[in-house]
Amino acid sequence: MKKIVELKNATVQVNNGFDEVKTILDNVSLDIYEHDFLTILGGNGAGKSTLFNVIAGTLMLTSGSISILGEDVTQIPAEKRAKYLARVFQDPKMGTAPRMTVGENLLIAKDRGEQRPFSPRKIHAYKEEFSQLLTRTGNGLDKHLETPTGLLSGGQRQALSLLMATLKRPELLLLDEHTAALDPKTSVSLMQLTDEFVRDGRLTALMITHHMEDALTYGNRLIVMKDGKIVKDVSRDEKVQMQIADYYQFFE
Known part of the structure; x- marks a missing residue:
């Protein structure tokens, strides 16, 4: 094994x-x-x-x-x-960037552990993929793709942290x-x-x-x-x- x-x-x-x-x-x-x-x-x-x-x-x-x-x-x-590795912390505030939208947070997670050159955001290219992913949480996150993460509830932020931690396996x-x-x-x-x-x-x-x-x-x-x-x-x-x-x- x-x-x-x-x-x-x-x-x-x-x-x-x-x-x-x-x-x-x-x-x-x-x-x-x-x-x-x-x-x-x-x-x-x-x-x-x-x-x-x-x-x-x-x-x-x-x-x-x-x-x-x-x-x-x-x-x-x-x-x-x-x-x-990826980590989800006890504090819901620790796993996400509060001023960035849900979509922007997911975009960062998609490239975890890789070098990220400065380039234009391409969130629109992943909108459908991210929306389907957010639907899995069952807590309404799929309606908040453009919402700054700091405005989410603690449970929503923690669910987003989990998604971000597992988006790139x-x-x-x-x-x-x-x-x-x-x-x-x-x-x-x-x-x-x-x-x-x-x-x-x-x-x-x-x-x-x-x-x-x-x-x-x-x-x-x-x-x-x-x-x-x-x-x-x-x-x-x-x-x-x-x-x-x-x-x-x-x-x-």
């Missing part, structure tokens, strides 16, 4: 300002395979976001290594890893608590849309979540983190046997 990401003894240590070194990712080894959909659980400070930042390249390892598609990217910065999709800032109804619909995109696009995805129900419902593997370590890696076969009460036991 094709290996998308390989972390070997990945460790991150930071100085906490009092001449004390704190380990926020502790000797983590993890293999992520093609079409894996990993849900990641853990309390505050467990190391979930650190793991994402290490994979994305926004935080460098103190020791250990990370490879993406067999390439050692341990020392490669985030902008050069963009060709491999990434080797790895990072979902960083992407439903946490939404109301329960919007969160449910966005999770259903996310699952549809991951399945239809045969994507490889990692999702941090605090919603036990989402961790139970979605994904083929479950990672539980605590104190910067992976304390549980639950396989597909184990996961289908589990119930919500089993998930809460991880935190007792």
Whole structure:
């Protein structure tokens, strides 16, 4: 099976300002395979976001290594890893440019990870393609192709962020608590849309979540983190046997 990401003894240590070194990712080894959909659980400070930042390249390892598609990217910065991965953040404002229209945001996403020369906008050439894509969200985004993104609701902006992240198929999709800032109804619909995109696009995805129900419902593997370590890696076969009460036991 094709290996998308390989972390070997990945460790991150930071100085906490009092001449004390704190380990926020502790000797983590993890293999992520093609079409894996990993849900990641853990309390505050467990190391979930650190793991994402290490994979994305926004935080460098103190020791250990990370490879993406067999390439050692341990020392490669985030902008050069963009060709491999896309990320949807917790804050709906982070994934989109507020003063640009929905169409303009999608046009940028279409060329993610590539050099973009200065050239006239050609949104009209993609109008039909973008409109059909926006219809999939089911939240009226298809009527807002010319609307500045900053005028959209949080749920619409997050759905647009998801579309942008998957428009040019990434080797790895990072979902960083992407439903946490939404109301329960919007969160449910966005999770259903996310699952549809991951399945239809045969994507490889990692999702941090605090919603036990989402961790139970979605994904083929479950990672539980605590104190910067992976304390549980639950396989597909184990996961289908589990119930919500089993998930809460991880935190007792």
